[in-house]
Amino acid sequence: MTGASNTGPVPRKAVLFCLEPSLASSLEKELARCGCQTESAGGPLQGEEPPRADIVFCPSSHAMLRKAMTLFPGTPVVVVSRLPEVDGWLDALEEGAADYCAPPFETVQIRWLLETHAGGRHSMAAA
Numbered sequence: 659m660t661g662a663s664n665t666g667p668v669p670r671k672a673v674l675f676c677l678e679p680s681l682a683s684s685l686e687k688e689l690a691r692c693g694c695q696t697e698s699a700g701g702p703l704q705g706e707e708p709p710r711a712d713i714v715f716c717p718s719s720h721a722m723l724r725k726a727m728t729l730f731p732g733t734p735v736v737v738v739s740r741l742p743e744v745d746g747w748l749d750a751l752e753e754g755a756a757d758y759c760a761p762p763f764e765t766v767q768i769r770w771l772l773e774t775h776a777g778g779r780h781s782m783a784a785a
Contacts, residue, residue: 670776671695673711675726681738681761685715688763692772712776713756718746723753734775 672694674682686696697709708729716726718739726735734756739746742760750758756775759767 670712670772671697671710672772672776673709673714673730674698675714675716675729675735676700676722677715677717677738681717681740684761685738685763685768688765688768689772691765692769694768694772694776713772715759718750718758720749720753723750723755727754736771736775 670693672689674685674696676699677685682698689696697711699709711730711733714726714730714733714735715738716722716735718737723735723737735754736757736759737746737750737755739758739760742758747758757771759771
């Protein structure tokens with residue numbers, strides 16, 4: 659097994675699915691601070707395999723959430739909204755989202771999402 663001596667967190671990959679550019683840019687910066695690789699994906703991805711991902715971030719639209727969950731089955735999907743609204747958060751969870759976040763994005767918040775939903779194994783207490 660390679661990498662057995664690596665004591666750091668396991669690198670993760672996030673897909674930013676159909677996010678508006680300003681939201682994607684802001685989120686991408688915080689994901690990079692957490693050591694997470696990112697890839698943007700948009701549209702229906704017709705005829706091509708969706709990128710591999712440990713976690714997917716998508717817009718708060720119900721249609722986009724359903725599309726992301728269909729294209730990335732078994733991968734946690736986090737809804738990203740410009741406005742942090744309790745109703746939006748509850749609606750997203752009821753629709754099957756793993757979680758919900760809104761700007762301003764903070765490293766602690768993004769690290770928590772990665773640890774909770776993307777299979778991270780190191781303790782947040784050490785962060």
